[in-house]
Amino acid sequence: xxxxxxxxxxxxxxxxxxxxxxxxxxxxxxxxxxxxxxxxxxxxxxxxxxxxxxxxxxxxxxxxxxxxxxxxxxxxxxxxxxxxxxxxxxxxxxxxxxxxxxxxxxxxxxxxxxxxxxxxxxxxxxxxxxxxxxxxxxxxxxxxxxxxxxxxxxxxxxxxxxxxxxxxxxxxxxxxxxxxxxxxxxxxxxxxxxx
Amino acid sequence: xxxxxxxxxxxxxxxxxxxxxxxxxxxxxxxxxxxxxxxxxxxxxxxxxxxxxxxxxxxxxxxxxxxxxxxxxxxxxxxxxxxxxxxxxxxxxxxxxxxxxxxxxxxxxxxxxxxxxxxxxxxxxxxxxxxxxxxxxxxxxxxxxxxxxxxxxxxxxxxxxxxxxxxxxxxxxxxxxxxxxxxxxxxxxxxxxxxxxxxxxxxxxxxxxxxxxxxxxxxxxxxxxxxxxxxxxxxxxxxxxxxxxxxxxxxxxxxxxxxxxxxxxxxxxxxxxxxxxxxxxxxxxxxxxxxxxxxxxxxxxxxxxxxxxxxxxxxxxxxxxxxxxxxxxxxxxxxxxxxxxxxxxxxxxxxxxxxxxxxxxxxxxxxxxxxxxxxxxxxxxxxxxxxxxxxxxxxxxxxxxxxxxxxxxxxxxxxxxxxxxxxxxxxxxxxxxxxxxxxxxxxxxxxxxxxxxxxxxxxxxxxxxxxxxxxxxxxxxxxxxxxxxxxxxxxxxxxxxxxxxxxxxxxxxxxxxxxxxxxxxxxxxxxxxxxxxxxxxxxxxxxxxxxxxxxxxxxxxxxxxxxxxxxxxxxxxxxxxxxxxxxxxxxxxxxxxxxxxxxxxxxxxxxxxxxxxxxxxxxxxxxxx
Ligand code: HEM
Ligand SMILES: [Cu+2]
Numbered sequence: 001x002x003x004x005x006x007x008x009x010x011x012x013x014x015x016x017x018x019x020x021x022x023x024x025x026x027x028x029x030x031x032x033x034x035x036x037x038x039x040x041x042x043x044x045x046x047x048x049x050x051x052x053x054x055x056x057x058x059x060x061x062x063x064x065x066x067x068x069x070x071x072x073x074x075x076x077x078x079x080x081x082x083x084x085x086x087x088x089x090x091x092x093x094x095x096x097x098x099x100x101x102x103x104x105x106x107x108x109x110x111x112x113x114x115x116x117x118x119x120x121x122x123x124x125x126x127x128x129x130x131x132x133x134x135x136x137x138x139x140x141x142x143x144x145x146x147x148x149x150x151x152x153x154x155x156x157x158x159x160x161x162x163x164x165x166x167x168x169x170x171x172x173x174x175x176x177x178x179x180x181x182x183x184x185x186x187x188x189x190x191x192x193x194x195x
Numbered sequence: 196x197x198x199x200x201x202x203x204x205x206x207x208x209x210x211x212x213x214x215x216x217x218x219x220x221x222x223x224x225x226x227x228x229x230x231x232x233x234x235x236x237x238x239x240x241x242x243x244x245x246x247x248x249x250x251x252x253x254x255x256x257x258x259x260x261x262x263x264x265x266x267x268x269x270x271x272x273x274x275x276x277x278x279x280x281x282x283x284x285x286x287x288x289x290x291x292x293x294x295x296x297x298x299x300x301x302x303x304x305x306x307x308x309x310x311x312x313x314x315x316x317x318x319x320x321x322x323x324x325x326x327x328x329x330x331x332x333x334x335x336x337x338x339x340x341x342x343x344x345x346x347x348x349x350x351x352x353x354x355x356x357x358x359x360x361x362x363x364x365x366x367x368x369x370x371x372x373x374x375x376x377x378x379x380x381x382x383x384x385x386x387x388x389x390x391x392x393x394x395x396x397x398x399x400x401x402x403x404x405x406x407x408x409x410x411x412x413x414x415x416x417x418x419x420x421x422x423x424x425x426x427x428x429x430x431x432x433x434x435x436x437x438x439x440x441x442x443x444x445x446x447x448x449x450x451x452x453x454x455x456x457x458x459x460x461x462x463x464x465x466x467x468x469x470x471x472x473x474x475x476x477x478x479x480x481x482x483x484x485x486x487x488x489x490x491x492x493x494x495x496x497x498x499x500x501x502x503x504x505x506x507x508x509x510x511x512x513x514x515x516x517x518x519x520x521x522x523x524x525x526x527x528x529x530x531x532x533x534x535x536x537x538x539x540x541x542x543x544x545x546x547x548x549x550x551x552x553x554x555x556x557x558x559x560x561x562x563x564x565x566x567x568x569x570x571x572x573x574x575x576x577x578x579x580x581x582x583x584x585x586x587x588x589x590x591x592x593x594x595x596x597x598x599x600x601x602x603x604x605x606x607x608x609x610x611x612x613x614x615x616x617x618x619x620x621x622x623x624x625x626x627x628x629x630x631x632x633x634x635x636x637x638x639x640x641x642x643x644x645x646x647x648x649x650x651x652x653x654x655x656x657x658x659x660x661x662x663x664x665x666x667x668x669x670x671x672x673x674x675x676x677x678x679x680x681x682x683x684x685x686x687x688x689x690x691x692x693x694x695x696x697x698x699x700x701x702x703x704x705x706x707x708x709x710x711x712x713x714x715x716x717x718x719x720x721x722x723x724x725x726x727x728x729x730x731x732x733x734x735x736x737x738x739x740x741x742x743x744x745x746x747x748x749x750x751x752x753x754x755x756x757x758x759x760x761x762x763x764x765x766x767x768x769x770x771x772x773x774x775x776x777x778x779x780x781x782x783x784x785x786x787x788x789x790x791x792x793x794x795x796x797x798x799x800x801x802x803x804x805x806x807x808x809x810x811x812x813x814x815x816x817x818x819x820x
Binding site for chain 2: 021022024028029034038039040042046047050052054123127130131134
């Protein structure tokens with residue numbers, strides 16, 4: 001009932017602002033998620049400038065996960081486009097592939113962690129290594145939440161809840177997915193430059 | 196606009212649980228925040244009385260302490276470890292639970308939908324979730340008071356290594372863990388709240404409610420929320436690193452320091468890193484605490500001085516300016532960490548610049564009061580009290596902002612005096628002003644004015660008697676967070692003053708009982724409030740006294756003017772609510788049809804110079820635009 005009552009209030013606002021409030025909410029949320037990583041990366045810079053910092057080469061495993069994350073964004077966008085066109089079967093395929101690529105990304109990160117261990121960088125030890133684990137780990141946690149979102153969308157497609165008239169859910173999910181992808185690319189380049 | 200939803204509000208009966216417990220109504224959530232905040236305030240005040248007892252009478256024993264605190268009060272003396280825990284918990288509860296969640300949570304929730312003309316928040320569900328996370332985090336924080344090893348004891352700023360090494364002091368163990376869990380939930384709650392507030396303000400204003408027509412309360416809630424969204428995540432990042440240091444043996448903040456002759460098995464960490472991360476939140480946080488109080492003050496002062504707020508645009512501008520600056524001054528808390536003097540100078544200059552927007556606000560308050568037709572309601576007294584405290588405390592900020600002076604003053608009672616006046620007391624006054632002013636809106640009743648006056652004067656006297664003398668102690672080098680001063684010759688002369696402060700603190704706290712009694716008594720027995728008890732212009736007073744779901748029984752009113760048309764010459768009354776159309780006013784008051792300028796059109800300027808000059812004056816609100 002509250003929702004309905006509120007829509008009465010929404011109508012005039014629509015003219016001024018195309019953005020759905022929930023979508024706006026999503027953007028502000030993304031800003032705050034970004035700030036967590038801004039905290040980590042600026043802490044990284046401050047700490048590194050202090051010296052006593054073990055240098056190492058970033059394992060190639062992180063490159064693989066970067067490729068996976070780019071691919072997953074493409075499939076996520078493709079699914080959204082298909083939803084606009086009401087090609088529900090293709091939406092299912094797109095969302096499914098995105099979720100699977102997300103899982104592959106997580107596995108690729110674990111693989112990269114292994115490579116870190118092989119070159120002697122552990123979670124416990126010099127902060128230069130610990131930072132990499134924390135930064136990538138917290139990012140991966142967010143990605144897990146995004147994978148869950150993709151599964152929910154996937155289920156909703158089967159229940160005919162996702163179509164050209166009802167795009168909000170899939171659009172928000174896709175925005176979140178792209179954001180985490182771009183965030184990862186930022187983190188990857190950051191770590192690459194720093195190592 | 197579609198009005199076919201008008202009658203949705205008076206539908207089915209609600210259960211007790213959905214109405215009072217898991218309510219999604221912004222008005223009920225506001226009350227939940229207020230009551231929780233009040234409980235936390237009482238606890239925090241009681242804790243402070245315990246350590247004031249220690250500071251005032253360090254040599255005496257109080258047998259009842261042992262029966263109250265058990266081991267922490269053995270032999271009637273407060274345990275030194277517990278002293279630190281008390282200071283920590285007092286600060287944490289007051290800063291975060293009372294003045295952040297209690298203040299913003301109450302008034303943002305109550306006023307945002309009301310004053311912008313919305314039926315509720317953008318996401319009522321998230322709003323409810325935000326409260327319940329806050330509740331949970333409050334419970335965990337309170338529970339930490341009762342664990343055997345005591346609550347966290349590293350100060351409200353939880354600097355490592357005290358916070359990072361579980362074996363450091365008793366409170367560094369389970370107490371600190373609970374602190375971190377509680378604060379993590381708190382941050383989540385605060386973020387949800389802020390997301391909701393920002394979205395609601397920017398997306399759900401009623402027809403005609405332009406940004407420039409929003410009451411200053413709303414502006415202050417907006418800037419507060421923006422600060423929260425940008426700074427709390429950084430505290431979360433700091434906390435994550437701390438948790439890993441504590442529980443998984445990483446070395447972000449810890450290095451191979453020596454403890455009892457043994458080197459710690461860590462490498463390469465830096466406690467200064469924590470300070471950077473903490474104060475990147477910490478400084479904005481002090482404005483998160485203050486700005487809602489300033490917004491409330493603007494509203495209360497304009498309404499009760501029966502004058503338009505002086506320099507509306509300058510007020511908005513200084514809120515934005517303060518918000519922006521507050522992100523680049525955190526280094527002023529770290530002058531003595533051995534930072535590069537050049538960097539220190541940068542932080543110093545930026546810090547001193549903050550004094551400009553702060554002064555603009557102060558002058559605008561004074562100018563609004565100037566020649567006003569002032570009604571001294573209790574709310575108004577508290578608002579004026581805030582202005583006084585803001586001046587007294589803000590001035591000392593300028594001393595502390597000078598790196599050279601701060602090297603002497605850092606970690607002394609001067610700092611304690613500074614932030615208790617400008618943050619603690621000023622924000623608390625803002626909150627009390629808000630409660631007195633919007634009580635009729637929350638409960639449909641009026642509070643007792645006489646008791647309000649009594650409460651104000653006792654509180655006002657108490658905060659100055661308690662905090663002002665602390666400046667002198669600080670100038671003499673008396674350090675903060677010391678268990679007792681009897682061991683230091685040069686501090687012995689402050690013994691009597693300490694006792695005086697403690698007595699004032701006890702009396703001042705007792706005065707709060709008047710408020711608490713007035714608050715709860717008036718809910719049941721107070722006089723019924725009229726719809727618009729203060730003859731105010733803002734939209735919340737157009738809603739019925741009986742606080743219904745959806746706020747307005749019919750359609751949401753449209754807005755035709757800014758909220759500060761008080762004492763407009765020629766108007767039928769001394770206030771023109773925001774809902775009044777120009778056409779309903781006497782001919783002389785209608786805005787010229789040609790130039791649809793804002794309510795108070797810029798004065799015509801004949802030449803470019805005068806135009807530029809008047810723009811310049813406008814910038815500082817010196818000429819009412
Ligand atoms: C003119 C404006 C202000 C200036 C220049 C200023 C400057 C400073 C400086 C330099 C310190 C660090 C002192 C030290 O630890 O050595 C400080 C501490 C503090 N200030 Fe301010 N301040 C100003 C206004 C405010 C306001 C408006 C608030 C809050 C509403 C505030 C809250 C605090 C708090 C809480 C601390 C102490 C934190 C702690 O160490 O526990 N200040 N201020
Ligand atoms: Cu500060």
